[in-house]
Amino acid sequence: MQFDTAFTRDIGCDLPIVVAPLFLISNIDMVVAGSESGALGSFPALNVRPVEKLREWLQEIKRRTDKPFAVNLIANRTNIYYKKQMEMCLDEKVPMIIASLGNPTELIENAHQSGTKVYCDVIRHEHAQKAVDAGADGLIAVSGGAGGHGGFISSMVWIPYLRKQFSLPVLAAGNIATGEGMLAAMALGASGVYMGTRFLASEECPISENYKSAIIHARPQDIVTTYKLDGVAANVINTPYVQRKGTDISWIEKKLFRSRKLRQLLFGLRSLRSIGVLSEAIKKPTWKELWGAGQVAGLIDEVAPMQDIVERILQEYEEAVQKLPHAAQLKK
Ligand SMILES: Cc1cc2nc3c(=O)[nH]c(=O)nc-3n(C[C@H](O)[C@H](O)[C@H](O)COP(=O)(O)O)c2cc1C
Structure with a gap:
């Protein structure tokens, strides 16, 4: 299709579906499987350590697929590898960069000279305005309930709002795992959908079986927002470990977070502290079950190969389109 x-x-790309970048998780196999399915595979540049290996990843992806793919860059000072990552991505002619945080102006200027498109994650109006002013090619509407660092505005509002305010393509990120969800996002004005949690429960995804099982068994209410990771709201599964640790930061930290400079420092320090627990929880059985996922986990009932997931979504999309005349009949 x-x-x-x-x-x-x-x-x-053939399909308006992005296999979203997943910190410490997305690997070359996932990117290639995503892009080969007709969707757009992606990964966070920070998943590649040391940073010099990024070029090898990019070259291997290009050897294994001739389809487009994307790289996610954190475009602010907390990412000390930002410049090197940007240079390598542009040298290797990465088709699309997903910019998170910071000011993407320099990135977009350089990217456009080498034919790379830049889409920016946005969770509030000011981010979208900044991205548009910087010359972004598209906006990623990260909505409330999305996995990882989700937004806080409902998809029902955020997608059409961005479409109305800014004349750029919008990708709908958050709360989509099915063809019906995809059709709904397109009806709201999205030019594509951006899914993370759905692909966590895929055979190619290198997370532990316990993590995958927790996604399959989660109900929407089992996703909670924690500030403990890095001080910024992140959606995770409400495991006994998360319950024991609590989800809020101390009032002193809250106060410090109000200062822009200290916020970046604290964000960096907290992230460093969480990375150890996160990477252990992702890959092997541990009692420190810290597992990122969005509310849409409640709609996911199986682990399957990525190709099958994409095909199922397309089939559901088609079935949902077929049902639309029934919606028209609801009118008197
Ligand atoms: C475990 C996990 C890790 C994530 N890591 C990143 C990341 O490194 N960079 C990023 O831009 N988004 C990250 N995200 C957000 C996703 O790219 C995407 O926006 C989100 O999963 C969409 O919502 P959904 O989970 O409801 O599909 C992460 C999400 C999850 C669940």
Whole structure:
């Protein structure tokens, strides 16, 4: 199946589906499987350590698929490898960069010179305005309930709001795992969907079986927002470990977070502290079960190969389209 949306035209992929970047998780196999399925595979540059190996990853991905893919860059000072990562991505002609945080102006200027498109994660109006002013090619509407560092605005509002306010393609991030969800996002004006949690429960995803099982068994209410990771709201499964640790930071930290400079420092320090627990919880059985996931985990009932997941979504999309005339009949 092929789609024709502002996003597929912009990036040159068959399907308006992005296999979203997953910190410490997305690997080369996931990117290749995602892109080969017709969707757009992606990964966070920070998953590659040491940073010099990023070029090897990019070259291997290009050897294994001729389809487009994307790299996620943290575009602020907490990412000390930002400049090197940007240079390597642009040298290797990465088709799309997903910019998170910071000011993407320099990145977008350089990217456009080498033919790379830049889409920016946005969770509030000011981020979207900054991305538009910097010349972004598209916006990623990260909504409330999304896995990882989700937003706080409902998809029902955030997607059409961004479409109305800014004339750029919008990708709908958060709360989508099915063809019905994809159709709903497109009806709200999205040019594509951006899914993280759905692909955590895939065969290619290198997380532990316990983590995958927790996603399959989670109900929407089992996802909670914690500030303990790095001081910024993150959605995780409400495991006994998360309950024991609590989800809020101390009032002193809250106070310090109000200062812009200290916020970046604290964010960096807290992230460093959490990385050890996170990487252990992701890959092997441990009592420190710290597992990122979005509310849409409640709709996921099986682990499957990524190709099958994409095919199932397309089939559900088609079935949902077929049902639309029934919606029209609801009118008197
Ligand atoms: C475990 C996990 C790790 C994530 N890591 C990143 C990341 O490194 N960079 C990023 O931009 N988004 C990250 N995200 C957010 C996803 O890219 C995507 O926006 C989100 O999963 C979409 O919502 P959904 O989970 O409801 O599909 C992460 C999400 C999860 C669940």
